[in-house]
Amino acid sequence: MKVVARGQFVMATNLDYQSKKKDIFEKLSSGKIKLYQLDDLVGLDLATRIRREFVESQLDLCLENIGNFCLDPKTCTANIENMIGTVQVPLAIVGPVKIVGEYATGNFYLPLATTEGALAASVNRGCSVINKSGGAQVVVLKDFQTRSILFKVNSIVEAKRFCIWVYENFEDLKKVGEQDEDFIRVEKINPYVVGLNVWLQLEANTGDAMGMNMITIAGKKIVEYIVSVFRGVEFISESGNMCVDKKPSAMNLINGRGKKVVASVMISKEIVENNLKTTVDCLVDLNYRKNILGSASAGSLGYNAHFANIIAAMFIAMGQDVAHVVDGSHGFTTVEKSGKNVLFSVTLPALQVGVIGGGTVLATQNECLRILGVHAPIKETGYNSKKLAEIIAVGVLAGELSLIGALCSHDLARSHKRLNR
Amino acid sequence: MKVVARGQFVMATNLDYQSKKKDIFEKLSSGKIKLYQLDDLVGLDLATRIRREFVESQLDLCLENIGNFCLDPKTCTANIENMIGTVQVPLAIVGPVKIVGEYATGNFYLPLATTEGALAASVNRGCSVINKSGGAQVVVLKDFQTRSILFKVNSIVEAKRFCIWVYENFEDLKKVGEQDEDFIRVEKINPYVVGLNVWLQLEANTGDAMGMNMITIAGKKIVEYIVSVFRGVEFISESGNMCVDKKPSAMNLINGRGKKVVASVMISKEIVENNLKTTVDCLVDLNYRKNILGSASAGSLGYNAHFANIIAAMFIAMGQDVAHVVDGSHGFTTVEKSGKNVLFSVTLPALQVGVIGGGTVLATQNECLRILGVHAPIKETGYNSKKLAEIIAVGVLAGELSLIGALCSHDLARSHKRLNR
């Protein structure tokens, strides 16, 4: 039997643990040992178990399901500290969906990890409509990561001088940022000034990695170089929030960040009527009033129905940084008439994905990446991260057209009622 | 042994499955059976296995870890369709952290499900600083869910008449929206007009539920009532995007949605210097330049360092709707001098949480809710959902002060380097 439950495994191989338990628990209670120190003291497997059991004893609870997992704690050390087990998120498979991209071409099953009833069914319906329509087109328009380093100067005249200096010394700064790194390429440094504050926004290509760590490290080197050669500038923060990472921002909606991806599908009048059970005019009208006018009226930066739902489900499945759902929620769904047919598109200006690093190495997440064939990074080119971006964008497209279609037939509440029984 | 791995269980009790396998796979391949139809045909457990094995055979892959799970598919029917297993997210425990709230009072261990290395350690450090400082204060300032229903009228004069009519008939509309529901309370209906478009934004208290489904159903009833009694209004969409759900928006930053929560901690000069290894002035200065000025300069709605990280980790752990990380990413971190000490606060205008419905029933998630003592909903009062909101806000506070502290000592990149080894 190849598959074992990690929790059971630990229990089986640590029979002598029971004898030490009382002693360790006492030391944890008294604060002589900290929970995080257990990894070094007893090893990762046992530490995970002891922490869990200690919490159980403290709160008089049973955490058996949390403890019943298959990830090897030794593979999780770059992802978590103070591990006590795992949370299991139901995983659906939808599709396959036909994709005609530059990196993703063919039919793809989409893994969705979610607890929101009706979501997988909805995306599945969207995939079916896309397939009937000959597949979805998708392009990656931009691909760069950013980090904005924050400095302070002594006067506004210095601010201007600093901006010019950065511009004139870009090649040196680029070299500094790239040294000792395999595949980061620093492409731009944009200065922004408010009073005495100067942000240097690095733009870099980070290949198949999402790249936040990589660019942070490059930024750190650049900071060290700058403070050593440019007089009169004070370093404030490695991130000055103009990046903008994991926060809603007009900056990213306008200029993009990570991958800017656009996906589309042309749907015929017949398919609209037979499969989406509505009309071309209704789709166009509802999208305009809801996704465009409605979002505008609320001062929103998300001119879409529910990008975040699909992105959250695919990010959890594929071991992406889930907080980047925020960035992914920006963008536009357009529905426009094209002769008798209708063209659906989604524009995602700030999709943050990578196929190395983060949660991509974890056993269940890596299997999901394998389902898409993007588990073997080709680091420098970023081929697979762009392929992943294209696939996610098509998943988002499927989710959008399905929901807009459902709203046109006014059955949103009904479908929630039925499925969330 | 109480705990079994669900994947194994299925394998053990369906020995006769092997004989049917070939036949079912052929029907799936030819499209005679759809993947989603398997639930009804062979039952949830087996359907989950067959779908997974079918994908394995189609893609020549092994998905053993996805198949090695402990959730009972029968408990997941309100959360997923086309299930093939689960994705396991590493779970950490941090704290306990001392909370002085109106609903949460005492010391709480915080479960964090994440794949972002250093996050749990960082929040843990924040909790430790909070504890040394006597605990965190936290208050829930608002508690309401919203849904904006979109109508179209024939003229702007009608738009005005409709707004007035809604205002004058609020009590009737409220009654309609609340009927047959246990505990929703419709508190306001705000009309918004752009040209011929009229959004009616419902505000409702939904007790211990996050409430999106509940308010959608209430909205549906109100729509039916309106179109039956008010002439000259055309119903467009059950959600007109002015809610605003799972999308960045100034609306929610300004007016709030879900729970508006504020948490704070007063940290002494000594603790700042000894534990955060920085100074009060640096904390105040960095927060002002980065979180406030920096975010403003980027047209951001998130005046914070990384709310989304902590919220994502706690939402996954607690079975919340992960797409709501978007809403949770809005808000402010303030760091202000108070005599010799420093007051840290986080203001979360749109925290979407509930302790019934959604993923809260799932085995691992429910155990996390039990760790916080919020697993037994007191539906009408919403006591436990407000308690959960308070605890999450304090987790966010811990994460913010820890990161701001780390940035002040300039070691962000270093800590990433060390932990993401």
Added chain:
Amino acid sequence: MKVVARGQFVMATNLDYQSKKKDIFEKLSSGKIKLYQLDDLVGLDLATRIRREFVESQLDLCLENIGNFCLDPKTCTANIENMIGTVQVPLAIVGPVKIVGEYATGNFYLPLATTEGALAASVNRGCSVINKSGGAQVVVLKDFQTRSILFKVNSIVEAKRFCIWVYENFEDLKKVGEQDEDFIRVEKINPYVVGLNVWLQLEANTGDAMGMNMITIAGKKIVEYIVSVFRGVEFISESGNMCVDKKPSAMNLINGRGKKVVASVMISKEIVENNLKTTVDCLVDLNYRKNILGSASAGSLGYNAHFANIIAAMFIAMGQDVAHVVDGSHGFTTVEKSGKNVLFSVTLPALQVGVIGGGTVLATQNECLRILGVHAPIKETGYNSKKLAEIIAVGVLAGELSLIGALCSHDLARSHKRLNR
């Protein structure tokens, strides 16, 4: 001859001024007299002349046109200090345009004071289209002024207590704000909290006045009352920028401020083709792509082509506060098909106008108000300020449909070239 040039008048009646000139100039040069002190020393007329001549002598310039004005300085004392003359802005008359409003009904000539070539002609063309279409409808949906007072509290628990106290004591606060004032009505006080900061946003009806001064004074009284009876609150600022006055803001786009006005006109296919020289489809399409999608893509709060142009021209003409052009630039132009015809609408959420106070008393501005028949304020009801708001909104509508029409026939640059010769 009733009309005299004010500059000449001064010159004629102050023959003895020449003798004192040298002495006064020397005192101004040496700083013994300040320019602003001249009003009290020599009277307004002469002071205006001396300041101008002093600047002329200092800079070796001739400011004869600035000095050739008809406003009586004595009527300008509430509008200006250190007066040296006037700037003359060319005034156009366009229309008349047919308006079917609740306050404005009939045909109105519109005065536009502008230096932007082609603007008056463009609005005139729009008026002509409106007239051919039977006139413009217009409604005022909201009418209230706001001021947000900023306080600081000692803890977030106090913040919550303060919000509740304000809610419970609204009637008292209202009474305090309204006392000794003729016609302000305080209608709401909305608290907003970020950390320890609490904004109380007053909403008040200010009748026929634009009302910023009036509500500032009411706010001042309310502040005095609060600090005298509520312990533990520190007053920070009479305006805490959440008003939001004269600054771009999502707040005002969403919630409105001043007058929220919507104007519309239904234009037939024939008129579109014969007069606007384009098609219904082009108008709808261009407005959607430019005004809605384009603005959204730029993170804009102005989903229109050039509201600000018309508002600036009418505000200067009518003696309104020109900085309020900022507020007026927010809002939406929608162009939607209606059968074979097209419905144009403009939605102005934050139009700040009044017919008493400010520049409305000045001779030329007051004559412009008389052209619209709104010079005699009916203070309490605000009838004339709402009438003015309706008329301006229709002017904006005319300007929008004219420009959108011109863009559809691609002749924007050409018309600029021809007119700006």
Added chain:
Amino acid sequence: MKVVARGQFVMATNLDYQSKKKDIFEKLSSGKIKLYQLDDLVGLDLATRIRREFVESQLDLCLENIGNFCLDPKTCTANIENMIGTVQVPLAIVGPVKIVGEYATGNFYLPLATTEGALAASVNRGCSVINKSGGAQVVVLKDFQTRSILFKVNSIVEAKRFCIWVYENFEDLKKVGEQDEDFIRVEKINPYVVGLNVWLQLEANTGDAMGMNMITIAGKKIVEYIVSVFRGVEFISESGNMCVDKKPSAMNLINGRGKKVVASVMISKEIVENNLKTTVDCLVDLNYRKNILGSASAGSLGYNAHFANIIAAMFIAMGQDVAHVVDGSHGFTTVEKSGKNVLFSVTLPALQVGVIGGGTVLATQNECLRILGVHAPIKETGYNSKKLAEIIAVGVLAGELSLIGALCSHDLARSHKRLNR
């Protein structure tokens, strides 16, 4: 006597007009002649008079002050159509203020045309504080005009191809845009994509002109070139609203437009206490809470107290396009401690000014430009428009520090009460 009142002049030299009056009025009433046709029929001077008198007769009004002006209608033909006279805006002189800029160096009197009582006095007080502090520093960080041209393509693949084509053919497009123009320099063309919509944002230096007309004409040429050589692109609009012109936008706050200018002044503790009657701590604190936190809380893009007031007053005085007050209202006021002193700064990312074209030729406006010494444009270098931008920024700085100072001593309402008597 050099100066004559234009209205009187007309009356004197057209004695035979009375005889034709009845005839012309009848033709205007019956629609045989349009108001705008009078210029060609009777000449500009007389046409201006007839239009005014016709309105007087129609409405039974006396518009004598409007008719009592000094601008020569022949000089206004690029600024207005359907002229009937002028509106006179009271003009103040404040300062002189000491400026240490790159283009403006020395002491400058500032002309302010406004009807808002207390504004000139407030700016004057600010100038006085600046002078006592040794003058204001000011730098222009960016200088470019933008126009975004909107196209539509047939597929998203075409969108990508078009973006690449524009990038690769930039030099040709630049040449096309610059031909036959004296001094425009096209510096960048940035493509933005949403679905099938592609905006090409031109960035150009326009020397001493504000440049909107110039860049519109350049854009027109580029459009003609593109549609003639690139297959599969449809031209939609010469302005696609991503410019962003005269509308609030995050785009301009972030990236800048027109001139990006920063001005600052270091004020000593003594001057703060003696002249502003407050403390350094209060200034810093109030600015942070009001201008930064308050604006952020309202979803504002104007992190300042009242930029728009000063910009409106100086734009009217200097013949700038007053609708650009909207762009000017964006930006930041920072107040930061610097040792015992305080550094005030204003950052204006989108100041739209020029010293040729628009209203700069008008007699009164041109005299105001002469006061600043910027009336003689050096077209190519843009020297004087940058000088004007620097001076206006310092005016804004004076206004901000004066108001923040006044708010610190809590006397805003009081000063309004006293001055608006």
